[in-house]
Amino acid sequence: MLNKSNLPLGSVDIVTTPNNLGRPLQIVDNPKVLLVRPPQLFYFGVWPKGPRLGLPIGLLSIATFLKNMGIDAEIYDCFVEGDTFVGDRFNPNNSIFSGNLVKQWIRNFEDSGVTPEDIKNKNEMLHFGASWNQFQKDLKRLQPDIVGLTNLFRENTNETIKAADLIREVLPEAVIIVGGPNASALPDYILDESPAVDIIGLGDGERIMLEIVEWVQGKRSLSTIESTVYRDSNKNVRTPKRELLTDLDELGHIDYGLLKIERYFTYERNGIMARNKLSYDGSERSVSLVTSRGCPYKCSFCSIHIHAGRKYRRYSVEHVLDHLENLTKNHEVRHIHFEDDNLTLDRNRFMELMHGILDRRLKFTWDTPNGTFANALDEEMMLLIKKTGCTYLIVAPESGDQWVIDNVIGKQPLTLENVMRIFKLAKKIGVDMQAFYIIGFPRETLKQINTTLKFAMNALKKYDVLPHVAMARADPGTDLFAEAQMNGHLVTDVTVSNTGGVHSDMFTRHLIKNKEFDPESLAKINEAFHRTAIRISSFKTLKRLLRHPSLALSSMFYFINNFRKSETIRDNIIKLFFCRLFYLNSLSRITEFEKK
Numbered sequence: 347m348l349n350k351s352n353l354p355l356g357s358v359d360i361v362t363t364p365n366n367l368g369r370p371l372q373i374v375d376n377p378k379v380l381l382v383r384p385p386q387l388f389y390f391g392v393w394p395k396g397p398r399l400g401l402p403i404g405l406l407s408i409a410t411f412l413k414n415m416g417i418d419a420e421i422y423d424c425f426v427e428g429d430t431f432v433g434d435r436f437n438p439n440n441s442i443f444s445g446n447l448v449k450q451w452i453r454n455f456e457d458s459g460v461t462p463e464d465i466k467n468k469n470e471m472l473h474f475g476a477s478w479n480q481f482q483k484d485l486k487r488l489q490p491d492i493v494g495l496t497n498l499f500r501e502n503t504n505e506t507i508k509a510a511d512l513i514r515e516v517l518p519e520a521v522i523i524v525g526g527p528n529a530s531a532l533p534d535y536i537l538d539e540s541p542a543v544d545i546i547g548l549g550d551g552e553r554i555m556l557e558i559v560e561w562v563q564g565k566r567s568l569s570t571i572e573s574t575v576y577r578d579s580n581k582n583v584r585t586p587k588r589e590l591l592t593d594l595d596e597l598g599h600i601d602y603g604l605l606k607i608e609r610y611f612t613y614e615r616n617g618i619m620a621r622n623k624l625s626y627d628g629s630e631r632s633v634s635l636v637t638s639r640g641c642p643y644k645c646s647f648c649s650i651h652i653h654a655g656r657k658y659r660r661y662s663v664e665h666v667l668d669h670l671e672n673l674t675k676n677h678e679v680r681h682i683h684f685e686d687d688n689l690t691l692d693r694n695r696f697m698e699l700m701h702g703i704l705d706r707r708l709k710f711t712w713d714t715p716n717g718t719f720a721n722a723l724d725e726e727m728m729l730l731i732k733k734t735g736c737t738y739l740i741v742a743p744e745s746g747d748q749w750v751i752d753n754v755i756g757k758q759p760l761t762l763e764n765v766m767r768i769f770k771l772a773k774k775i776g777v778d779m780q781a782f783y784i785i786g787f788p789r790e791t792l793k794q795i796n797t798t799l800k801f802a803m804n805a806l807k808k809y810d811v812l813p814h815v816a817m818a819r820a821d822p823g824t825d826l827f828a829e830a831q832m833n834g835h836l837v838t839d840v841t842v843s844n845t846g847g848v849h850s851d852m853f854t855r856h857l858i859k860n861k862e863f864d865p866e867s868l869a870k871i872n873e874a875f876h877r878t879a880i881r882i883s884s885f886k887t888l889k890r891l892l893r894h895p896s897l898a899l900s901s902m903f904y905f906i907n908n909f910r911k912s913e914t915i916r917d918n919i920i921k922l923f924f925c926r927l928f929y930l931n932s933l934s935r936i937t938e939f940e941k942k
């Protein structure tokens with residue numbers, strides 16, 4: 347494990363003046379670090395309604411690492427701060443959030459007279475998390491010397507900038523650094539938009555933050571900290587790229603004591619969750635984790651390489667198993683979302699992991715909401731996937747047209763033949779399967795889009811594979827963005843931040859057009875596709891329930907139990923289908939999962 351004595355520090359200079367901040371740097375012997383996830387505006391939108399919330403695992407990894415290095419580090423996650431909670435319990439007396447959280451979320455829109463139609467047209471969104479006032483009050487109380495802000499999504503660029511500006515108001519001397527996937531993609535934009543931000547950290551944040559601490563301690567100069575961008579004489583300077591850490595075990599074991607973990611489970615119990623997933627009694631104790639970082643593939647739309655690199659870097663299997671053991675035994679976690687970009691890339695490692703889960707008798711259910719690579723899967727793997735408690739596996743062919751896969755997306759060496767083989771296998775073995783598809787690339791024709799939709803429908807009809815069709819999203823830093831911008835395929839000219847153009851849940855608001863389609867026409871095609879897909883899935887479910895009356899009965903109990911937790915019968919029914927009935931295989935094994 348990395349510790350202070352064996353850390354490769356590079357050349358350690360004494361701090362130089364001027365120090366690039368535009369103000370004197372306060373040298374502090376034991377600086378206090380506060381790692382912050384800002385509040386976020388969320389769209390009311392598609393189901394699950396309201397905010398998406400998971401543990402801030404990037405900040406958790408950084409805080410754990412700093413703590414192991416003897417540094418005073420704390421996490422302030424605005425999503426679970428404020429007066430929404432009394433201790434770790436939901437605060438029933440809170441005038442803003444009384445009653446069920448999702449209900450309240452919806453009511454906030456209704457109270458302000460915003461209808462779903464308005465939202466579609468006007469891009470209405472709602473603040474989620476500690477109020478800005480509360481945030482500033484807490485910052486004054488906590489008095490950190492260094493504040494690290496995380497910015498994962500392009501959607502919350504504005505909130506990140508606002509957070510930095512408000513931090514600066516109450517902490518004029520603090521060093522403010524922003525990191526995360528979006529900050530790594532838009533460092534200049536963020537620095538230019540917010541004079542409050544001092545530094546952008548690119549990629550992995552653990553060692554960058556340690557070195558920032560050393561800089562504040564007066565032990566090195568800013569220019570020696572690799573993979574950062576900062577202002578120097580009115581221009582932005584980028585330090586050399588640091589070598590990626592390949593053995594992730596060196597970052598140490600995640601310390602969940604750094605989070606108010608029960609609050610996340612409380613949210614999930616109330617319907618505010620990160621991911622759709624199989625729902626059963628207790629499954630709200632779910633946690634996202636990554637066992638690896640980076641992906642060697644080069645899909646044109648994907649931004650992973652910008653912050654995580656193309657090298658597949660991993661924790662050892664032993665490390666992951668210890669992690670899972672800690673979560674299940676010490677925090678009673680029942681469900682894991684493996685968020686790896688490519689959990690199955692290294693077959694041997696994956697098989698070891700599966701065997702390890704069985705050998706250690708670790709009891710939890712799991713899924714892969716971020717997708718796996720179809721080429722890597724085989725029957726032996728699939729059997730273990732089922733045995734270890736997988737509730738759904740996602741593969742991401744991205745397109746149902748091989749030419750598009752090869753020439754537009756560049757997801758090689760993926761073949762649709764292999765994808766169909768895996769779908770068939772999953773059905774035979776009894777693993778619930780879902781698939782990600784993308785439509786609307788600049789060089790795509792309507793004919794190719796139809797081929798994809800046909801492929802997806804065929805997979806659903808024949809092999810019960812639930813389709814998720816998204817419209818192409820051009821993120822800055824990706825090949826897709828460069829191509830769309832260069833050839834005039836972007837609908838708006840908001841080229842860099844796009845913060846006003848798209849929001850996560852607004853699949854109908856996308857930016858790419860070509861001679862054959864624009865975002866509106868494509869959205870209609872997509873909506874029609876999903877309506878049919880839902881009808882077919884519902885029909886399959888009803889058939890299964892008719893064949894298994896005991897499942898119908900238990901689902902009815904689930905529905906009644908959950909009724910209080912949702913706003914309307916309609917929402918309840920949607921939840922019943924999306925979180926339970928569409929998982930045909932898992933549904934048959936639901937009692938097994940409940941006992942786990």
Ligand code: B12
Pocket residue numbers: 386398399400401402403404405407408493494495496497498499500501502523524525526527528531547548549550551552554555620621634636648649650653654685686687716821849850851
């Ligand atoms: C889990 C996940 C989610 C979860 C988040 C759960 C949660 N924790 O809250 C959910 C389901 C909510 C989600 C939703 C979406 N996601 Co998502 N998601 C991911 C995923 C798969 C993993 C993120 C993660 O936890 N990684 C592991 C941790 C360890 O890494 P990390 O957070 O990046 O942190 C490290 C560094 O970035 C850095 N760092 C992070 N913060 C800081 C701060 C400082 C100060 C420093 C120095 C460094 C630093 O150091 C950390 C440790 O090394 C990533 C893909 C990926 N591999 O990154 C996509 C990703 C972040 N998501 C993405 C997208 C597009 C979305 C959606 C818009 C999808 C959609 N259309 O709905 C929505 C947005 C939701 C919203 N809030 O508006 C994109 C973002 C691209 C972009 N630039 O905007 C990514 C990169 C995927 C991709 N291939 O494009 N997502």
Ligand code: SF4
Pocket residue numbers: 641642643644645648649650687688757
């Ligand atoms: S395989 Fe997945 S993570 Fe890797 S580049 Fe393609 S989309 Fe991104």
